[in-house]
Amino acid sequence: MTYADRITTPLIIFHGENDRRTGFVQGEMLFRSLKVLGRPVEYVRHPGATHEITRSGDPRQRIDQMLRTWEFFQRWVAQKP
Numbered sequence: 001m002t003y004a005d006r007i008t009t010p011l012i013i014f015h016g017e018n019d020r021r022t023g024f025v026q027g028e029m030l031f032r033s034l035k036v037l038g039r040p041v042e043y044v045r046h047p048g049a050t051h052e053i054t055r056s057g058d059p060r061q062r063i064d065q066m067l068r069t070w071e072f073f074q075r076w077v078a079q080k081p
Contacts, residue, residue, distance in 0.1 A: 001026075004033040010040035010076040014065055016049025016057070040076070044068060 011034065015027040024045060034041040046053060046061045053061055 001029060001033065004030060005037060007034060007039060010072070012042045012044070012069065012072045014053070014068075015043070015045045016051060016053045017045060017047050018049060019051045021051040042068075042072065 013027045013031055015022070015024045017024060027043065027045075031041055031043040044065070046057070046065070049057050049061055053065065
């Protein structure tokens with residue numbers, strides 16, 4: 001949060017509701033701060049998921065996260081300044 005105002009790169013934040021390492025509140029705070037600053041940001045919260053979602057989470061949520069990541073990069077990497 002200290003340096004949120006310095007973030008200018010498009011950002012997608014994924015969070016599992018049952019993540020015990022990083023509480024979803026911090027992710028939501030960063031998301032809201034970047035939205036207020038008018039920065040390109042997206043937030044996805046997976047119900048029941050933990051910090052291990054990409055390694056051992058629900059297969060449907062893992063696929064959803066991969067597809068969202070792919071789409072996000074397709075949108076933002078294809079753009080040229």
